[in-house]
Amino acid sequence: MRAYLFALVPAVAFLPGPAAAQSRVDATELDSVVVTATRSPDDALLVPAAIDLVDADEIDRAQPRIDLSESLQRVPGVVARDRQNQAQDLQVSIRGYGARAAFGVRGVRLYTDGIPATMPDGQGQVSHFPLESAGRIEVLRGPFSALYGNASGGVIELFTADAPPVPTLGAGFVAGANGLRKSSLSFHTPWGAEDGRSGTQGDLLLDLIDIDSDGYRDHSGSHRTSGQALLRGTFGDGGRYTLLFNGLDLTADDPQGLTAAQVRDNRRAASDGALTFDTRKTVRQDQFGARVEHTLSAGHEIAVTAWAGNRATTQMLSVPVAVQRDNPLHNGGAIDLDRDYHGIDGRWRWSTELAGGPFALTAGFDYEVSDEHRLGFENFTGNDVGVVGALRRDERNRVTANDVYLQAEWAPAERWRLHVGVRRSEVEFESDDRFVTAINPDDSGALEYARTSPVAGVLFRATPWLSLYANAGAGFETPTFSELAYRSDGQGGLNDTLAPARSRNQEIGVRARHGGWAYSAALFHSRTTDELVVAANEGGRSVYDNAGTTRRRGAEFAVDGALAPRWHLAAAYTFLDARYRDDFVVCGSPPCNQDDVVIEAGRHIPGLARNTAWAELRWRPVEHTDVMLQGRFVDRVFADDANSEAAPAYASFDLAAERRFRTAGLEWRGFARVNNLFDRDVVGSVIVNAGGGRYFEPAPGRHWMVGLDATKAF
Template identity: 25%
Template sequence: MIKAIYYYTILLLISVLLPVTLQAQELRGRVLNAQTQQPLQGVTVSVEGKAYTLTGEDGYFEAALTRVNAPVILSYVGFATDTIFWSEAYDGSIIEVLLRSRGAVLQEVQVRGYETNRPLLQTAGAISLIEREVITRFDESSIVRAVNTVPGVRMEERAPASYRLSIRGSSLRSPYGIRNVKLYYDGIPFTEANGTTALNLLDAANIGRIEVLKGPTASIYGAGTGGAVLLEPRRAAPGESFLELGTTVGSYGLMRNTATIGIGAENSSILVQYTRQKYDGYRQQSAIDRDVLLISSQFRPSDKRTISANLIYSNLYYELPGGLTQEQFEQNPRQARGGQFGSVAQNASLDLEGINVGLKQAYRFNDSFRNTTAVYGLHKFKDNPFNTDYERNANQEFGGRTSFVLDANLGSIASTFTLGGEFQRGFEVARTYDNNGGTTGALRTDDEVVSKAGFLFAQAEFELPADIIATAALSLNDTRYEITRLQQVATRNYTYKRNFDAVLSPRIALLKQLTDKISIHASVSSGFSPPTEEEILTSDGQLNEDLEAEKGTNYEVGIRGFMLADRLSFDVVGFYFKLNETIVSRQDVSSVAVFRNVGSTDQKGIETSIGYTIVDKPAEPISLLKVWGSYTYSHFRFEEYQQNEDNYSGNELTGVAPHAATAGLDLSTRLGLYLNLTATYVDEIPLNDQNSIYAASYLVAGARLGVKRQLGTHFGLEVFGGVDNATDEKYSLGNDLNAFGGRYFQAAPDRNYYGGVMLKYTL
């Protein structure tokens, strides 16, 4: 199979790099600002990815073309890249091209959320976008800082690469890892059948764009009360063929190298990327060593069919320093958990190797009927010495998703009907041992786990009079586990089966477009979130047979749009979420997380984001200057919570800050110099259900300064440097909630620096 892929790739490269040659012809054009109709000087014009020219003072350019449909790419700082194609009918006249500023383009950006594929202004739901420009404004060794620019979302690192993702407080049941949130990569399930997501198998450089859907989205994306995250892979643009090499070095032994090859044609695109990252760590026992290989491709063999294929191979090792008490945290935040079962003594760490292969086809039968089908396979191996035990797992999984979409007219009402389903099956061999100083001791448990998750979904959209879009959706969700215990000390062997009853999850939404730049929306949706395998079968091998699925209903209203000649963008959402059978986690005496249903929670909140473009004049010395910010207010409470003799009803929800805000400034110049400033504030956070101890509030700031220059016709160079936690705050990022022995705190790095260089050669 590997040889077949190798030869297929070679043939693809030959077909792309050896086009049919024709007699050269001059393409003459002029580039204008779509908003002001003024000429743009200095626009980069790429012809078939092989030659570059720049527009002159009046926006004119000339380019030599050698074949029909030759792609010509026009790009400029602060503007959306555009691609035009030369046809045989071209008569040599001047072609006028209008480039749109990024602020204006946001009005027309298509989102995948709820499979509507509509502009964001026509999508009824709380959706936040994280574009590639946001990811690269930070150090790409971690995606945490980029995700935390989004209101209502909090991403944490208990240790480097030990991610935890919370959408509207969903980290309550996530002492580690990502749960209660469904992730997709290129429309293919990335969350496994057992409900867990190994996001650390991806590198930030593998991601082209992120869409975050907040609140229950079960109508389209299956079981989940936290939300859904849609990840788009990086791909080469049409006509773009390049080789890109990058190196970043930083404090505490950070060393990161990337190599990317991209080849894009009119009907095909392939990107191969390898990333290697090493980091000694700010704390004891917090090093990381990760290799990631991504192959992302897309082919269009006909006007009706588009095929995408992705392969991700990752080999990840990272150490776990463990939680500190408040006294230890204040005394020396860089220390690891000590004692007989300390992290260094037990080599607490995780070695994870995995390969994920996905294949997707989008087929259009005619102008009104289309289908998208995806299949994937996953192999993963985990070796995890922990402070009090040693876990070794091997996992194999396959699954698929399909959806049919019909566009129709019901009288004068344009309608879209979607029907589909998704199925996943995972098989895992899970063994736990005694941990003897970082080596396996006596076998404790030996289990075989079969996880099955699936759902059917249907959705109908209606474009009603008065610019109203109505959506009604429904899904039927089913989750099953079968655990066969082959060995357990002092206990009989047995098979445990758990089938969470199929649950209907509806969603109803309305959107009213007030103007072509402002819309309001409202929705009601219900969610169903069964326990993950790790919540039923804990890391010490104990079975939690009484755990029930969470169920909740979410109500929300919002307004988004653009004002002041598209310079001001805004998005405001208010929501009320009632969750029953809430699952919470706490640690037992051995530091193993255990899970319980505790009644219900009451969650009210406001999420806001705003941006203002002060300067947008590409021909001026300062070509772009904009400010932006986001703010989240969370009034989250336990409504009913009785634990033995203690009543926690009315207490603040554990792990959720009442107030959080992020603000930034972006500046670019005509000469390629840029500056990104970011500041984040997080209010104090309750660390236990009793609300007896809090993590202190903190304000951290960071900056990145760099320059991007084109060196001749083929080479592009970027040199950059940055600082994180410039305020040198002592804070915890990834607190251990309800930790036994008061070990709540996972210290984040103090002030640290990084710098790097990126060299791009266009073929």
């Protein structure tokens, strides 16, 4: 990312600005780095943290650009699993944080063009990420992610590409197995002064994407339409602005998880409950963001970003009828959730010299609010199931995050860089119960969590192409409103027994770029107190609890470079040992008056693989043509805290080819790919602690995709 989203600053919401994107690598001026990484791979040599950049070529090359799981495989420490279930979004984790999520993304901060895709309670979504026009994806792993607030694992941010030099109209189509059909339309254009030196100038990007799929499994069809409009420009002397609008419309069936026996019997099946209750979800989201940056004087810069949006979700669950009838306090099996959210982030940066070396100080604030109206209904009427019935829940919920932060960067000598920062986070939850009857008491309540998160890092540039670094920091992760929504005792109201997870993290690493090759390696250790865990997961409802202490330690390696003039290799490997360090007790099958299942110390944290690896060998037989063989290995993944069941380890390979050509006055890009080339049986993801042993979400066997894009420059 560019100059106004600092890798050590939690300021989250600043889009890239051309004038701000200068890399300063000499001894007299500090480089400006941004939220997760920097604007070029070479700039990563100047940041004391584990950062990665996935550029537009890597996002586009022979890919359908459906979701982030395609691109993030090449980043060590990151797992993005396509669950073959659009109703539940991707399963994203970084260094083992986030794998507990039954839906959406937890433990990882998400941004698109500087606008948060994570709510103030830590719940995130990636379904609206505009991959069709992505210029790059940047990823920050490790301790410095603490500076972004309510998360533990890391930060993922997508940036829209710059417009081409001339107005360009684009269209594309992808078709594939299981009824996949994707259509896209775009218009990207620059505007204003042509010389880029006087007057105002900027770019406008409009994108519309429509994706339809029958789904690999029974009852897993989906339809998703998304669009984005981005306007960037300059004003006055050193001013820049960005206006962003994006929208999402999603309808998806939910096949739910399968037991191991069901997977062996029919990998494509949906659960009985999914078919009986027609489990499904609809999502409508609209979001607007604006950012203004300005240089006040020599050494002083400010940036302000504001955003607002609405996300409306309806979902049909498979909660048995008898469970709702027998418990008058039950919240029902159908959900209607309407969320309005907004926020503002402001930052001031001062650059000067300290003891003969460049010094920069950044201070800022971040204020975010999410207001939601949550309704719960029975999922039956008389003998009809899978329909919206009587009202069982009516709540107004509000979560507010007030954060302030401070960061200092100093280069005391030519080869050394020091970075320190601190963020104070206060997150408040308020619930107003409006469904009060003679047998259903008022369950209103409020909770507040606060934490100060310091981080520090040091980097030594041993040579112009080799950097060594070390860092440490404290992390903080609150429960989300969805995680607070259900109690293990079956009573209503917030789950006020949940405490926030608090972590201490250390990391050492090395990065190098030399002779056409890029290398990186990192060793990390994290210790978390009150880890948030899934106590039980049944009928689309997850009940959460706190574990004692957990430990994550591991190693990450990545390499990228040219083997020969026409051959290119990229590879990534992650070792992760994630375990519970203390015995703890949870409610195994809610409702429980007291916890009754003991999880012994030493068990592996479920949802995580001990070893993962990915590699790509690319061959360019002729100009504008690429042929790729990609392979991945995923170790077994335990599905429950007791480590009694696991998805088996697997290795799979994909074969793809892309051709770029010009004809009829158009620029064309065509691709074809066969995934899971050898038709291996793969469980793509697991649902941690799912009820009835329905842990497993199978992935497709051998399947194909073809696509063709065309652009016309005017």
